[in-house]
Amino acid sequence: GAGVSQSPSNKVTEKGKDVELRCDPISGHTALYWYRQRLGQGLEFLIYFQGNSAPDKSGLPSDRFSAERTGESVSTLTIQRTQQEDSAVYLCARKTEHGANVLTFGAGSRLTVL
Amino acid sequence: AQKVTQAQTEISVVEKEDVTLDCVYETRDTTYYLFWYKQPPSGELVFLIRRNSFDEQNEISGRYSWNFQKSTSSFNFTITASQVVDSAVYFCALSESAGSEKLVFGKGTKLTVNP
Numbered sequence: 001g002a003g004v005s006q007s008p009s010n011k012v013t014e015k016g017k018d019v020e021l022r023c024d025p026i027s028g029h030t031a032l033y034w035y036r037q038r039l040g041q042g043l044e045f046l047i048y049f050q051g052n053s054a055p056d057k058s059g060l061p062s063d064r065f066s067a068e069r070t071g072e073s074v075s076t077l078t079i080q081r082t083q084q085e086d087s088a089v090y091l092c093a094r095k096t097e098h099g100a101n102v103l104t105f106g107a108g109s110r111l112t113v114l
Numbered sequence: 115a116q117k118v119t120q121a122q123t124e125i126s127v128v129e130k131e132d133v134t135l136d137c138v139y140e141t142r143d144t145t146y147y148l149f150w151y152k153q154p155p156s157g158e159l160v161f162l163i164r165r166n167s168f169d170e171q172n173e174i175s176g177r178y179s180w181n182f183q184k185s186t187s188s189f190n191f192t193i194t195a196s197q198v199v200d201s202a203v204y205f206c207a208l209s210e211s212a213g214s215e216k217l218v219f220g221k222g223t224k225l226t227v228n229p
Contacts, residue, residue, distance in 0.1 A: 043207075045217070105159040
């Protein structure tokens with residue numbers, strides 16, 4: 001999506017391995033969100049960053065999931081000891097100029113856990 | 115808790131037909147926002163509209179129109195004279211006006227427009 005780069009675009013891993021997913025929004029956006037979209041499902045909120053702090057991490061499904069953000073810029077979502085149910089597209093989003101609460105999403109990182 | 119329900123999982127129409135996608139929401143907030151997003155086969159989400167809870171005026175944009183009814187907690191989306199390019203998954207979403215302002219999404223409606 002415009003102004004949000006995510007990498008890798010595709011990741012295949014074996015069950016039990018750790019993975020890191022990266023989000024790089026264009027500069028000047030203090031709010032950043034991570035969502036998860038399982039196959040055929042809607043988007044599930046994971047975590048919200050305001051600057052480098054995460055005041056809302058209520059959507060993280062377990063303590064295997066963590067995220068950080070540095071320099072009010074790049075964010076990394078880490079999944080430890082991956083499970084097959086972690087297979088999904090992980091989407092990062094930033095707020096846009098369309099008005100309050102409008103998010104623009106990156107293209108996502110598709111994670112497949114074998 | 116906030117919740118968005120899109121009861122129609124899949125809809126299939128023939129080109130030029132009109133189609134309405136339903137969205138019902140639940141929230142305890144008095145101020146909130148409602149959204150529609152489109153996810154074409156390419157996968158990238160496209161923002162379509164945002165509606166403030168104070169503004170119940172219906173909106174029309176080309177072949178798209180939206181009907182917001184607070185009394186029934188619904189925010190339905192109509193495509194007039196559908197086209198093949200309208201084929202996509204459409205998501206309705208709700209956000210609080212304060213706090214994290216995160217979006218809560220429905221499960222989506224997959225629309226297929228056949229030629």
